[in-house]
Amino acid sequence: MQAMEIDDSQIEEMVKEWFTKTARYEWRRLRQDSYHQIEFTVTMRFLEKYLPKHGLVLDAGGGPGRYTIELAKRDYDVVLLDLVPEMLKLAKKKIRRTGVLRKVKQFVQGSVEDLSMFPNERFDTVLCLGAPPCHLLNAKQREKAAKELVRVAKRDVPIFISVISRIGLLRSILVEFPHEMQYAKHRWEVGDYIPGLQGEGFTAAHWFMPEELRELFEKQGVEILELAGLEGLSSHHRKETNKLYKDQEKWKMWIEILLKTC
Ligand SMILES: C[S@@+](CC[C@H](N)C(=O)[O-])C[C@H]1O[C@@H](n2cnc3c(N)ncnc32)[C@H](O)[C@@H]1O
Numbered sequence: 001m002q003a004m005e006i007d008d009s010q011i012e013e014m015v016k017e018w019f020t021k022t023a024r025y026e027w028r029r030l031r032q033d034s035y036h037q038i039e040f041t042v043t044m045r046f047l048e049k050y051l052p053k054h055g056l057v058l059d060a061g062g063g064p065g066r067y068t069i070e071l072a073k074r075d076y077d078v079v080l081l082d083l084v085p086e087m088l089k090l091a092k093k094k095i096r097r098t099g100v101l102r103k104v105k106q107f108v109q110g111s112v113e114d115l116s117m118f119p120n121e122r123f124d125t126v127l128c129l130g131a132p133p134c135h136l137l138n139a140k141q142r143e144k145a146a147k148e149l150v151r152v153a154k155r156d157v158p159i160f161i162s163v164i165s166r167i168g169l170l171r172s173i174l175v176e177f178p179h180e181m182q183y184a185k186h187r188w189e190v191g192d193y194i195p196g197l198q199g200e201g202f203t204a205a206h207w208f209m210p211e212e213l214r215e216l217f218e219k220q221g222v223e224i225l226e227l228a229g230l231e232g233l234s235s236h237h238r239k240e241t242n243k244l245y246k247d248q249e250k251w252k253m254w255i256e257i258l259l260k261t262c
Helices: 006-021 023-029 033-049 066-073 085-098 139-151 165-173 178-190 210-218 236-245 248-261
Strands: 056-060 077-082 104-109 126-128 160-163
Touching: 006 023, 006 056, 006 085, 023 085, 023 104, 033 066, 033 160, 056 066, 066 077, 085 104, 085 236, 126 139, 126 210, 126 248, 139 160, 139 210, 160 210, 165 178
Parallel strands: 056 077, 056 126, 077 104, 126 160
Antiparallel strands: none
């Protein structure tokens, strides 16, 4: 199979297939252990810092709804959008179980690339967390997604985006996937990954350089307030991080350190 034979719609199918298959894991992902909770904790700290006191939030690529549920519990109204029907089905179940269904105003199946179902300046906050833009392999699609995410946000409201770092990925290869080291140069230089062509184990993805993410949104007239690494110093230290959690005092101190250094 050659990379050039694969078009955007085939990539989208691959991504849908992957997230349909991994929906249940995605629900557990951020809660499976203390190490994985760091992504959620650090993200929530940034949300708490910038979120308006109330309003309507778009959780784009919200998956099974971890952030939707957290914000609904805090009395925000939320619209949850995801590419994958299985994710929305699971999200509905989890949201109902948590008792916050009335705060979730809409479940929408769609791609962040096309938010035409929403008018301009509809939302008081826009989230796009857990890297949905990474699954758009064509640079034009990523630009369209950035434009759409900005268009549906009111003026002067926060937009929170998280993506997978291309620099972090190199450490992942070293530590977790050394058998894929022969692809490291390509992944570093191009940033794209298509399963079957350059290894296995994840769906089609584009890994971002920090300045690339910055430029993508600055081009849309957005002011970048902060860029942060979500796992920071704990990244790839799962065992040690989980051990630390057993001592709550030290854990708290470590989280503060992560927040200061991220
Ligand atoms: C790793 S999960 C993150 C879920 C959630 N935002 C979180 O951080 O816990 C990525 C989600 O992005 C969704 N996704 C991937 N590509 C997308 C696209 N083009 N538009 C909308 N959602 C997309 C997937 O279906 C999946 O639910």
